[in-house]
Amino acid sequence: xxxxxxxxxxxxxxxxxxxxxxxxxxxxxxxxxxxxxxxxxxxxxxxxxxxxxxxxxxxxxxxxxxxxxxxxxxxxxxxxxxxxxxxxxxxxxxxxxxxxxxxxxxxxxxxxxxxxxxxxxxxxxxxxxxxxxxxxxxxxxxxxxxxxxxxxxxxxxxxxxxxxxxxxxxxxxxxxxxxxxxxxxxxxxxxxxxxxxxxxxxxxxxxxxxxxxxxxxxxxxxxxxxxxxxxxxxxxxxxxxxxxxxxxxxxxxxxxxxxxxxxxxxxxxxxxxxxxxxxxxxxxxxxxxxxxxxxxxxxxxxxxxxxxxxxxxxxxxxxxxxxxxxxxxxxxxxxxxxxxxxxxxxxxxxxxxxxxxxxxxxxxxxxxxxxxxxxxxxxxxxxxxxxxxxxxxxxxxxxxxxxxxxxxxxxxxxxxxxxxxxxxxxxxxxxxxxxxxxxxxxxxxxxxxxxxxxxxxxxxxxxxxxxxxxxxxxxxxxxxxxxxxxxxxxxxxxxxxxxxxxxxxxxxxxxxxxxxxxxxxxxxxxxxxxxxxxxxxxxxxxxxxxxxxxxxxxxxxxxxxxxxxxxxxxxxxxxxxxxxxxxxxxxxxxxxxxxxxxxxxxxxxxxxxxxxxxxxxxxxxxxxxxxxxxxxxxxxxxxxxxxxxxxxxxxxxxxxxxxxxxxxxxxxxxxxxxxxxxxxxxxxxxxxxxxxxxxxxxxxxxxxxxxxxxxxxxxxxxxxxxxxxxxxxxxxxxxxxxxxxxxxxxxxxxxxxxxxxxxxxxxxxxxxxxxxxxxxxxxxxxxxxxxxxxxxxxxxxxxxxxxxxxxxxxxxxxxxxxxxxxxxxxxxxxx
Ligand code: ADP
Ligand code: ZN
Ligand code: ZN
Numbered sequence: 124x125x126x127x128x129x130x131x132x133x134x135x136x137x138x139x140x141x142x143x144x145x146x147x148x149x150x151x152x153x154x155x156x157x158x159x160x161x162x163x164x165x166x167x168x169x170x171x172x173x174x175x176x177x178x179x180x181x182x183x184x185x186x187x188x189x190x191x192x193x194x195x196x197x198x199x200x201x202x203x204x205x206x207x208x209x210x211x212x213x214x215x216x217x218x219x220x221x222x223x224x225x226x227x228x229x230x231x232x233x234x235x236x237x238x239x240x241x242x243x244x245x246x247x248x249x250x251x252x253x254x255x256x257x258x259x260x261x262x263x264x265x266x267x268x269x270x271x272x273x274x275x276x277x278x279x280x281x282x283x284x285x286x287x288x289x290x291x292x293x294x295x296x297x298x299x300x301x302x303x304x305x306x307x308x309x310x311x312x313x314x315x316x317x318x319x320x321x322x323x324x325x326x327x328x329x330x331x332x333x334x335x336x337x338x339x340x341x342x343x344x345x346x347x348x349x350x351x352x353x354x355x356x357x358x359x360x361x362x363x364x365x366x367x368x369x370x371x372x373x374x375x376x377x378x379x380x381x382x383x384x385x386x387x388x389x390x391x392x393x394x395x396x397x398x399x400x401x402x403x404x405x406x407x408x409x410x411x412x413x414x415x416x417x418x419x420x421x422x423x424x425x426x427x428x429x430x431x432x433x434x435x436x437x438x439x440x441x442x443x444x445x446x447x448x449x450x451x452x453x454x455x456x457x458x459x460x461x462x463x464x465x466x467x468x469x470x471x472x473x474x475x476x477x478x479x480x481x482x483x484x485x486x487x488x489x490x491x492x493x494x495x496x497x498x499x500x501x502x503x504x505x506x507x508x509x510x511x512x513x514x515x516x517x518x519x520x521x522x523x524x525x526x527x528x529x530x531x532x533x534x535x536x537x538x539x540x541x542x543x544x545x546x547x548x549x550x551x552x553x554x555x556x557x558x559x560x561x562x563x564x565x566x567x568x569x570x571x572x573x574x575x576x577x578x579x580x581x582x583x584x585x586x587x588x589x590x591x592x593x594x595x596x597x598x599x600x601x602x603x604x605x606x607x608x609x610x611x612x613x614x615x616x617x618x619x620x621x622x623x624x625x626x627x628x629x630x631x632x633x634x635x636x637x638x639x640x641x642x643x644x645x646x647x648x649x650x651x652x653x654x655x656x657x658x659x660x661x662x663x664x665x666x667x668x669x670x671x672x673x674x675x676x677x678x679x680x681x682x683x684x685x686x687x688x689x690x691x692x693x694x695x696x697x698x699x700x701x702x703x704x705x706x707x708x709x710x711x712x713x714x715x716x717x718x719x720x721x722x723x724x725x726x727x728x729x730x731x732x733x734x735x736x737x738x739x740x741x742x743x744x745x746x747x748x749x750x751x752x753x754x755x756x757x758x759x760x761x762x763x764x765x766x767x768x769x770x771x772x773x774x775x776x777x778x779x780x781x782x783x784x785x786x787x788x789x790x791x792x793x794x795x796x797x798x799x800x801x802x803x804x805x806x807x808x809x810x811x812x813x814x815x816x817x818x819x820x821x822x823x824x825x826x827x828x829x830x831x832x833x834x835x836x837x838x839x840x841x842x843x844x845x846x847x848x849x850x851x852x853x854x855x856x857x858x859x860x861x862x863x864x865x866x867x868x869x870x871x872x873x874x875x876x877x878x879x880x881x882x883x884x885x886x887x888x889x890x891x892x893x894x895x896x897x898x899x900x901x902x903x904x905x906x907x908x909x910x911x912x913x914x915x916x917x918x919x920x921x922x923x924x925x926x927x928x929x930x931x932x933x934x935x936x937x938x939x940x941x942x943x944x945x946x947x948x949x950x951x952x953x954x
Pocket of ligand 1 (some may be wrong): 417447450602
């Protein structure tokens with residue numbers, strides 16, 4: 124048996140660590156036992172299995188990457204325990220992780236941590252051990268000494284004595300005791316223990332122990348409440364009722380309710396606590412019955428996908444289907460075919476909480492065969508789903524970005540819905556793109572990939588045009604429904620004609636009024652939260668900025684606060700200018716909160732709902748509003764881009780866009796593409812029922828091509844134009860880009876590092892690689908950090924990768940901390 128193993132640990136260091144496998148001394152053998160659901164303690168690690176190892180003063184779970192007999196230079200520590208008898212990551216997923224680590228320049232251990240949602244199985248706990256100083260203190264006090272005497276009360280001194288005595292009694296003080304144990308035995312408070320740590324009598328450590336992932340403890344609603352409820356009880360009952368009658372017990376703290384609320388309701392037999400495996404049910408969404416058969420276009424696309432799947436060869440297809448063309452029905456039929464063939468499939472969606480109807484549909488179609496991984500799952504539930512998939516009980520996996528790592532066997536198909544959505548890119552290490560990883564995984568597995576969108580990412584459409592992907596078109600809406608007619612209103616004209624700066628054009632007001640009279644519904648988009656975007660002093664011209672970011676604070680009227688949308692900083696609304704004390708403080712610009720208020724003012728009789736991140740706190744909120752719209756209980760829905768995503772509400776016949784084009788001014792080469800996508804998506808919400816839809820698009824840039832092509836539903840036209848610009852500017856798809864961001868709370872440090880990196884790039888001068896910068900990042904200060912960046916472009920991904928690799932090495936040599944330099948390969952945002 125090999126003597127050593129290399130372990131990838133979830134630490135920000137770009138290396139693996141070598142540990143000894145067998146023959147640990149008794150002192151380092153853990154005294155707690157490990158049990159992982161679905162396995163028994165094993166003794167021999169294999170590549171891909173998790174092990175628990177000591178690392179500095181921590182115990183960490185890592186993944187074994189190799190077994191060997193080469194003794195490392197420094198004495199290797201022993202592994203503490205093997206957590207899996209079968210590898211947690213099979214060879215395919217191990218290779219995928221290694222590729223991600225290489226391509227995105229991320230530490231392998233951090234990649235594996237992202238791939239394995241099993242953190243809940245390894246519990247972290249504080250532990251304490253007695254120090255030599257502590258033993259001396261204990262000793263002298265036992266002999267009547269005075270070192271335990273201090274300003275503390277006699278009771279505290281007694282407790283300190285018991286803590287020292289307790290720890291001293293443990294295995295000759297060699298072994299740390301869990302905090303819970305110490306506190307139970309001595310009644311010591313955490314504050315007292317931490318005080319003893321400061322006096323260096325005891326030392327704190329962290330321990331990790333595997334624990335069983337037990338079925339979730341959940342609260343189940345038993346019956347309608349009769350009799351009086353207090354406010355807390357009512358909150359809990361209402362929340363339960365709105366969530367389909369079941370919630371994890373942990374949710375109590377999220378609702379800020381005391382445990383006694385639950386206990387009271389249990390006593391009255393209104394609810395009970397049950398243990399059950401994580402549910403798939405996540406939606407109280409009402410489903411429209413589906414009794415159609417696929418259209419000829421849909422059937423053709425499905426046939427293509429089925430052939431790709433049965434060939435068992437790697438392929439990528441791109442479905443370019445206009446909004447309302449029935450893409451979801453095609454996905455579901457393809458998934459069903461995979462299931463019937465006894466194989467597995469993964470469906471990636473951008474944000475499952477935002478498409479409750481699709482989730483409900485999936486559940487109705489596949490029931491127990493599907494695992495739905497959504498953001499509402501607790502860590503334990505997530506682990507439970509992982510094991511269900513691993514055991515082959517769930518062969519259809521639906522989830523966001525990280526579901527691409529689901530441990531399915533016999534993978535046949537990965538579908539990436541709304542493949543252009545930026546949420547597929549993870550904005551922390553590892554900075555992978557879910558769609559691109561899906562393609563790589565399928566390539567290794569000989570599986571088919573289907574990308575779907577009404578507005579494919581330029582890169583994807585380019586690949587399709589180049590013949591790398593099969594292009595499948597759905598040109599028509601289902602049942603020959605027309606795409607909505609779009610009318611562009613030039614708001615500069617509107618100002619000239621009315622002499623007033625209005626939020627709503629006369630056209631939009633007239634169209635909304637008509638809808639209300641006819642009992643139809645309308646959606647109005649303004650892609651900005653809050654009430655006023657800028658707070659400005661008329662006297663000195665100062666805008667009120669965030670303390671931590673170079674960003675204007677947004678006024679939120681309902682909360683009566685100024686908020687930073689980037690870091691969460693908030694402050695009171697100033698009555699006078701913070702700089703010159705003038706009282707002429709002005710609130711400028713409009714967000715969705717003001718939009719709602721103005722709509723109420725303009726149409727007092729209408730029932731108005733609003734969707735944005737301020738009104739949607741939990742998943743329940745989102746569904747409630749959409750259900751109300753679908754049920755005809757609302758006339759108008761206003762909101763941010765949340766209202767633009769895939770909803771299918773048949774009563775909506777009008778979409779108004781009052782603010783979407785300020786994004787065009789962002790210093791980002793994807794600004795036009797993002798605007799085109801948003802406008803197309805939101806326009807696509809109109810006219811999905813029997814009555815044709817209409818769109819009123821208010822803009823200050825009517826001549827801009829993103830607006831023009833969106834108004835004509837002309838994706839291909841937009842693509843051609845945008846492609847020319849990208850080619851001219853050497854941007855994707857013609858090059859690969861990486862963003863190298865330098866950041867520090869200290870301005871001089873940020874400048875110093877940026878300068879050093881700049882000189883290194885200068886000297887290196889790699890052929891075929893353009894380096895722009897250093898320049899101040901468009902968000903020049905964010906979350907207290909000053910930010911500078913370099914944008915790298917290259918036609919060769921290998922060259923880009925090797926340069927970044929060399930840079931990382933250089934940073935390590937110069938001891939520039941990893942925290943200060945962020946490397947983002949295929950960056951979606953250069954802000
Ligand atoms: P997309 O995602 O392409 O915008 P959806 O998948 O949301 O479109 O489908 C739009 C609507 O059309 C849904 O209500 C769906 O149930 C319905 N639908 C799908 N296919 C058909 C069909 N062949 N005939 C009638 N209705 C259909
Ligand atoms: Zn001022
Ligand atoms: Zn901020």
